[in-house]
Amino acid sequence: MTDTMRKISDGLERAFASRGFAEPSVEDLRDAAGVSLRTLYKYTPSRAEMVLAALENRQQRYLHRVFDGLPEEPDVALYTILSRVGDWMATETSHGCLFHAAVAADPESPALRALLERHKAEVATRAATACGLGGNDTALLVIIEGLTQAWPLRGAAAVEAAKRLGHALQATTS
Amino acid sequence: MTDTMRKISDGLERAFASRGFAEPSVEDLRDAAGVSLRTLYKYTPSRAEMVLAALENRQQRYLHRVFDGLPEEPDVALYTILSRVGDWMATETSHGCLFHAAVAADPESPALRALLERHKAEVATRAATACGLGGNDTALLVIIEGLTQAWPLRGAAAVEAAKRLGHALQATTS
């Protein structure tokens, strides 16, 4: 039950991440999920819900991987977060943020919009509290978003630039 | 001739910007362009080329609107650029960057990928030279990309945060 759902979510996330949201047909998604078409539709009754399931899965994996077990020291925590975002980009996705991609593929969906906003708000507040920048989470959001978008274009240099910006930000507000 | 092409490009850009890259059918695009299906296919012989035409158009308009007639003073130029990016977001697009959206909608297209890289490289170098940060264009790219992505979530606060980051960057490198 929950086992099947996890298998489906993992497969869907992998399929959408590697091939985008427009390309894969439902039959491709079935193959990626490793279940039958009937079972796939039982857990995710439409293609739109398959997208949502994939994003819920990714949200959990991303938060876990970037924010779990951060060091206490605020500036070390910031460096760690930005390094981890770079690692995430390197290993999990070659081009941009999957949530933005999903919204771009279907801009009229309120559910996707809401999921994106929830995800980014969570990222911003977690980063701000970990870095001791409570009231300044928008600046941190700009840095993390910028890093995520610039990484496909500049690679590791984007991580270094983001760290420089983060350091400068902490220096001016402490 | 060139007149018709401009009309088509304008209409295509408007259609894709407001409804995304997946939704509008070629007949919708024809309506937006204000020409017949035959003429549309004459100038842009496939839907993929309609996307490219729209992005070429947007590239020109964006560069014109953000970088034309900047003040000489580097820090004033930086503020001006970031304000203009905010204005662009407010008036032209409600959600993210159209180039990233196009790549997200069709991640396998090398032509789209190349266009995105060319666009962002142009933005980064123009911004860096205008702000007197020649060797640091990656940091500026992070800020501008971050602002573009954060604007739909935070609005004017994102512009202010980006300006703070830019100011801190200029302070540390001068």
Next chain:
DNA sequence: GCGTAGGTAGAGGGATCATTCTACATCGTC
């Protein structure tokens, strides 16, 4: 041994869509 829950395999409907093609209109130029 048997019913039930949860699974597989895959064919078919119904709709949409990108692209092409035919037939006709307009207009500046020789």
Next chain:
DNA sequence: GACGATGTAGAATGATCCCTCTACCTACGC
């Protein structure tokens, strides 16, 4: 006034896709 270039209107085609439905299988508790 005829002609060629450039446009419009819209039907036909061929393919794809989402989703549903039928028929069958397997494991397990009682």
